[in-house]
Amino acid sequence: MSKPDQDSELVEAAAALHGELRRFEELSLQLKKLPFNTEKNLERAAKSLEEIADSDERLGAQVKALVAAVANVRERQQSHATLVQERALDLQARTEIYQKLLEHFGKLGQEAGGINALVQDIAVQPRTSPEERATVMERLVTAQEKMSLVAEGAKALTDAANAQDFQDLARSADNLRQSLLAARNKIGLLHKGLQS
Numbered sequence: 001m002s003k004p005d006q007d008s009e010l011v012e013a014a015a016a017l018h019g020e021l022r023r024f025e026e027l028s029l030q031l032k033k034l035p036f037n038t039e040k041n042l043e044r045a046a047k048s049l050e051e052i053a054d055s056d057e058r059l060g061a062q063v064k065a066l067v068a069a070v071a072n073v074r075e076r077q078q079s080h081a082t083l084v085q086e087r088a089l090d091l092q093a094r095t096e097i098y099q100k101l102l103e104h105f106g107k108l109g110q111e112a113g114g115i116n117a118l119v120q121d122i123a124v125q126p127r128t129s130p131e132e133r134a135t136v137m138e139r140l141v142t143a144q145e146k147m148s149l150v151a152e153g154a155k156a157l158t159d160a161a162n163a164q165d166f167q168d169l170a171r172s173a174d175n176l177r178q179s180l181l182a183a184r185n186k187i188g189l190l191h192k193g194l195q196s
Contacts, residue, residue: 013069017062024055104157111150118143140191147184151177
Protein backbone atom coordinates (compact mmCIF):
# COMPACT_ATOMS: atom_id res chain seq x y z
CA MET A 1 0.00 0.00 0.00
CA SER A 2 1.14 3.55 -0.62
CA LYS A 3 1.59 6.02 2.16
CA PRO A 4 -1.21 8.59 2.55
CA ASP A 5 1.18 11.57 2.63
CA GLN A 6 2.80 10.42 -0.63
CA ASP A 7 -0.60 10.03 -2.27
CA SER A 8 -1.73 13.42 -1.00
CA GLU A 9 1.43 15.01 -2.46
CA LEU A 10 0.34 13.91 -5.94
CA VAL A 11 -3.32 14.83 -5.36
CA GLU A 12 -2.44 18.22 -3.88
CA ALA A 13 -0.02 19.01 -6.72
CA ALA A 14 -2.65 18.10 -9.32
CA ALA A 15 -5.35 20.07 -7.50
CA ALA A 16 -3.09 23.13 -7.16
CA LEU A 17 -2.21 22.97 -10.86
CA HIS A 18 -5.86 22.56 -11.78
CA GLY A 19 -6.86 25.51 -9.59
CA GLU A 20 -4.14 27.76 -10.97
CA LEU A 21 -4.99 26.75 -14.55
CA ARG A 22 -8.63 27.69 -13.96
CA ARG A 23 -7.53 31.05 -12.51
CA PHE A 24 -5.27 31.64 -15.55
CA GLU A 25 -8.13 30.79 -17.93
CA GLU A 26 -10.57 33.08 -16.09
CA LEU A 27 -8.11 35.99 -16.20
CA SER A 28 -7.45 35.35 -19.89
CA LEU A 29 -11.18 35.32 -20.70
CA GLN A 30 -11.74 38.50 -18.69
CA LEU A 31 -8.94 40.21 -20.59
CA LYS A 32 -10.39 38.98 -23.89
CA LYS A 33 -13.82 40.47 -23.07
CA LEU A 34 -12.46 43.75 -21.72
CA PRO A 35 -12.84 46.56 -24.27
CA PHE A 36 -9.89 48.91 -24.56
CA ASN A 37 -12.05 51.99 -24.96
CA THR A 38 -11.63 53.88 -21.67
CA GLU A 39 -8.79 54.83 -19.39
CA LYS A 40 -10.34 52.73 -16.63
CA ASN A 41 -10.55 49.68 -18.94
CA LEU A 42 -6.94 50.20 -20.06
CA GLU A 43 -5.86 50.25 -16.40
CA ARG A 44 -7.91 47.14 -15.74
CA ALA A 45 -6.30 45.44 -18.75
CA ALA A 46 -2.81 46.35 -17.54
CA LYS A 47 -3.65 45.02 -14.06
CA SER A 48 -5.11 41.85 -15.63
CA LEU A 49 -1.89 41.35 -17.59
CA GLU A 50 0.10 41.59 -14.34
CA GLU A 51 -2.22 39.07 -12.67
CA ILE A 52 -1.95 36.79 -15.71
CA ALA A 53 1.86 37.02 -15.60
CA ASP A 54 1.83 36.17 -11.86
CA SER A 55 -0.58 33.30 -12.50
CA ASP A 56 1.63 32.07 -15.34
CA GLU A 57 4.60 31.97 -12.94
CA ARG A 58 2.57 30.08 -10.36
CA LEU A 59 1.36 27.77 -13.13
CA GLY A 60 4.97 26.97 -14.05
CA ALA A 61 5.77 26.25 -10.41
CA GLN A 62 2.67 24.03 -10.11
CA VAL A 63 3.66 22.11 -13.26
CA LYS A 64 7.13 21.53 -11.73
CA ALA A 65 5.54 20.38 -8.45
CA LEU A 66 3.26 17.96 -10.31
CA VAL A 67 6.15 16.62 -12.39
CA ALA A 68 8.13 16.09 -9.16
CA ALA A 69 5.16 14.31 -7.56
CA VAL A 70 4.75 12.09 -10.65
CA ALA A 71 8.50 11.34 -10.53
CA ASN A 72 8.10 10.30 -6.88
CA VAL A 73 5.20 8.04 -7.79
CA ARG A 74 7.27 6.50 -10.60
CA GLU A 75 10.17 5.87 -8.17
CA ARG A 76 7.76 4.20 -5.73
CA GLN A 77 6.30 2.10 -8.53
CA GLN A 78 9.79 1.07 -9.67
CA SER A 79 10.76 0.20 -6.11
CA HIS A 80 7.69 -2.00 -5.72
CA ALA A 81 8.18 -3.52 -9.17
CA THR A 82 11.73 -4.47 -8.16
CA LEU A 83 10.40 -6.03 -4.95
CA VAL A 84 7.77 -7.98 -6.91
CA GLN A 85 10.42 -9.20 -9.37
CA GLU A 86 12.66 -10.38 -6.52
CA ARG A 87 9.77 -12.18 -4.85
CA ALA A 88 8.78 -13.79 -8.16
CA LEU A 89 12.32 -15.12 -8.55
CA ASP A 90 12.27 -16.36 -4.94
CA LEU A 91 8.93 -18.06 -5.60
CA GLN A 92 10.28 -19.73 -8.72
CA ALA A 93 13.36 -21.01 -6.87
CA ARG A 94 11.31 -22.27 -3.91
CA THR A 95 8.83 -23.95 -6.24
CA GLU A 96 11.65 -25.76 -8.03
CA ILE A 97 13.09 -26.98 -4.71
CA TYR A 98 9.65 -28.11 -3.54
CA GLN A 99 8.99 -29.94 -6.82
CA LYS A 100 12.28 -31.85 -6.52
CA LEU A 101 11.50 -32.82 -2.94
CA LEU A 102 7.97 -33.81 -3.96
CA GLU A 103 9.33 -35.96 -6.81
CA HIS A 104 11.60 -37.70 -4.30
CA PHE A 105 8.59 -38.26 -2.04
CA GLY A 106 6.65 -39.70 -5.00
CA LYS A 107 9.47 -42.16 -5.74
CA LEU A 108 9.55 -43.23 -2.11
CA GLY A 109 5.79 -43.74 -2.22
CA GLN A 110 6.13 -45.93 -5.31
CA GLU A 111 8.85 -47.98 -3.65
CA ALA A 112 6.69 -48.36 -0.53
CA GLY A 113 3.80 -49.46 -2.75
CA GLY A 114 6.05 -52.09 -4.33
CA ILE A 115 7.06 -53.34 -0.89
CA ASN A 116 3.41 -53.50 0.13
CA ALA A 117 2.62 -55.63 -2.92
CA LEU A 118 5.57 -57.90 -2.05
CA VAL A 119 4.32 -58.29 1.54
CA GLN A 120 0.77 -59.06 0.36
CA ASP A 121 2.18 -61.70 -2.00
CA ILE A 122 4.21 -63.19 0.86
CA ALA A 123 1.10 -63.25 3.09
CA VAL A 124 -0.72 -65.62 0.74
CA GLN A 125 2.30 -67.80 0.04
CA PRO A 126 1.96 -71.37 1.47
CA ARG A 127 4.10 -72.19 4.54
CA THR A 128 3.30 -75.78 5.29
CA SER A 129 6.60 -77.41 4.33
CA PRO A 130 10.02 -76.44 5.67
CA GLU A 131 11.06 -75.38 2.12
CA GLU A 132 8.02 -73.10 1.79
CA ARG A 133 8.73 -71.56 5.21
CA ALA A 134 12.36 -71.01 4.21
CA THR A 135 11.24 -69.23 1.00
CA VAL A 136 8.78 -67.06 2.94
CA MET A 137 11.46 -66.17 5.53
CA GLU A 138 13.91 -65.28 2.77
CA ARG A 139 11.33 -63.03 1.09
CA LEU A 140 10.50 -61.45 4.47
CA VAL A 141 14.18 -60.58 4.97
CA THR A 142 14.21 -59.02 1.49
CA ALA A 143 11.07 -57.00 2.35
CA GLN A 144 12.65 -55.83 5.62
CA GLU A 145 15.81 -54.72 3.83
CA LYS A 146 13.78 -52.81 1.24
CA MET A 147 11.73 -51.21 4.02
CA SER A 148 14.92 -50.12 5.78
CA LEU A 149 16.25 -48.54 2.59
CA VAL A 150 13.02 -46.67 1.87
CA ALA A 151 12.78 -45.60 5.53
CA GLU A 152 16.32 -44.19 5.27
CA GLY A 153 15.28 -42.35 2.10
CA ALA A 154 12.24 -40.97 3.93
CA LYS A 155 14.48 -39.83 6.79
CA ALA A 156 16.79 -38.05 4.33
CA LEU A 157 13.77 -36.43 2.70
CA THR A 158 12.39 -35.36 6.09
CA ASP A 159 15.72 -33.71 6.90
CA ALA A 160 15.92 -32.02 3.48
CA ALA A 161 12.33 -30.76 3.71
CA ASN A 162 12.94 -29.43 7.24
CA ALA A 163 16.13 -27.72 6.07
CA GLN A 164 14.11 -25.97 3.35
CA ASP A 165 11.30 -25.16 5.83
CA PHE A 166 8.69 -27.25 4.01
CA GLN A 167 7.08 -28.56 7.19
CA ASP A 168 4.09 -30.24 5.55
CA LEU A 169 6.29 -32.32 3.28
CA ALA A 170 8.65 -33.11 6.17
CA ARG A 171 5.69 -34.41 8.22
CA SER A 172 4.47 -36.56 5.32
CA ALA A 173 7.93 -38.03 4.75
CA ASP A 174 8.33 -38.72 8.48
CA ASN A 175 4.90 -40.40 8.59
CA LEU A 176 5.98 -42.65 5.71
CA ARG A 177 9.23 -43.48 7.55
CA GLN A 178 7.39 -44.33 10.77
CA SER A 179 4.88 -46.51 8.89
CA LEU A 180 7.69 -48.39 7.17
CA LEU A 181 9.57 -48.94 10.44
CA ALA A 182 6.40 -50.19 12.16
CA ALA A 183 5.69 -52.58 9.26
CA ARG A 184 9.33 -53.74 9.27
CA ASN A 185 9.05 -54.53 12.99
CA LYS A 186 5.85 -56.54 12.41
CA ILE A 187 7.57 -58.47 9.64
CA GLY A 188 10.48 -59.09 12.02
CA LEU A 189 8.07 -60.60 14.53
CA LEU A 190 6.48 -62.74 11.82
CA HIS A 191 9.95 -63.86 10.73
CA LYS A 192 10.83 -64.89 14.29
CA GLY A 193 7.52 -66.74 14.58
CA LEU A 194 8.31 -68.72 11.44
CA GLN A 195 11.79 -69.63 12.74
CA SER A 196 10.46 -71.21 15.90
